[in-house]
Amino acid sequence: MYEPFGTRLRARLDKYGPLCVGIDPSPELLEAWGLDDSPAGLERFCRTVVDAVGDVAAVVKPQSAFFERWGSRGIAVLEEIIADLRDAGTLVLLDAKRGDIDSTMAAYAEAYLDHGSPLAVDAVTLSPYLGFGSLEGAITSAIANDAGVFVLARTSNPEAATLQSKVAGQIFDGVAAANAGRAPLGPVGVVVGATLPSLDHSLDHLNGPILAPGLGAQGASPADLARLFGRVRHAVVPSVSRAVLADPEKIRDLTLRYRDDCAHHLSV
Numbered sequence: 001m002y003e004p005f006g007t008r009l010r011a012r013l014d015k016y017g018p019l020c021v022g023i024d025p026s027p028e029l030l031e032a033w034g035l036d037d038s039p040a041g042l043e044r045f046c047r048t049v050v051d052a053v054g055d056v057a058a059v060v061k062p063q064s065a066f067f068e069r070w071g072s073r074g075i076a077v078l079e080e081i082i083a084d085l086r087d088a089g090t091l092v093l094l095d096a097k098r099g100d101i102d103s104t105m106a107a108y109a110e111a112y113l114d115h116g117s118p119l120a121v122d123a124v125t126l127s128p129y130l131g132f133g134s135l136e137g138a139i140t141s142a143i144a145n146d147a148g149v150f151v152l153a154r155t156s157n158p159e160a161a162t163l164q165s166k167v168a169g170q171i172f173d174g175v176a177a178a179n180a181g182r183a184p185l186g187p188v189g190v191v192v193g194a195t196l197p198s199l200d201h202s203l204d205h206l207n208g209p210i211l212a213p214g215l216g217a218q219g220a221s222p223a224d225l226a227r228l229f230g231r232v233r234h235a236v237v238p239s240v241s242r243a244v245l246a247d248p249e250k251i252r253d254l255t256l257r258y259r260d261d262c263a264h265h266l267s268v
């Protein structure tokens with residue numbers, strides 16, 4: 001039906017440059033934009049972001065939490081925004097950080113990865129803290145649907161380091177095994193914060209995309225990407241939300257600036 005996710009992602013990154021723009025319609029941003037904190041405000045916010053970046057960002061990442069807080073009305077907006085993003089041609093990565101036992105993971109996979117679902121996206125973030133093996137069914141489903149998954153490995157928040165540094169090696173090894181033999185990028189990515197002071201594992205064998213959140217509001221800069229990711233910089237998908245979303249009039253310009261800065265630092 002589609003080409004494999006890794007092929008589609010590679011093509012988007014090569015054509016549009018390395019950037020994922022987050023859609024994070026928080027109460028604070030809705031207020032800053034003069035919008036009601038309501039499903040109607042949420043929809044207005046999201047449509048403005050889609051119009052501003054849908055044709056210039058390789059990937060767009062709606063944050064599920066900001067839709068879930070409105071219950072079924074928020075999920076209805078999310079469904080519409082996913083459809084609008086798909087019409088705009090960008091890849092849609094839903095940041096839902098799901099992780100559970102195998103039978104429950106099968107339901108999450110059906111919700112986010114099955115072509116017939118109203119919430120189907122190109123890729124979804126997953127949490128491996130029930131064991132990397134618990135994600136096997138979702139990875140199989142992603143491959144069957146030409147979709148992708150991004151597994152939390154070393155997240156951008158400072159509280160994560162103590163826990164995740166103990167288990168990240170297992171996650172990177174699991175991802176590398178799932179991606180073995182696939183080109184140009186496997187369907188299983190990892191999440192590694194651009195905010196990290198350094199990497200304590202090699203990512204050379206990963207063969208999959210690296211989502212790197214933390215630019216802007218969390219303190220990381222495009223220059224940090226080259227420092228952190230070295231030999232695997234070609235696979236990095238930097239992600240930014242608040243730093244481009246503060247003013248609806250400036251979203252597109254700021255997105256283009258981040259995109260070009262990231263491309264510059266990831267190419268040197």
Ligand SMILES: O=c1ccn([C@@H]2O[C@H](COP(=O)(O)O)[C@@H](O)[C@H]2O)c(=O)[nH]1
Nearest residue numbers: 022063155156213217218240241242243
């Ligand atoms: O390690 C992670 C994983 C996910 N996120 C999510 O990305 C955005 C970041 O927003 P900014 O405004 O660019 O800080 C947000 O949706 C997080 O839930 C992350 O920050 N770190």
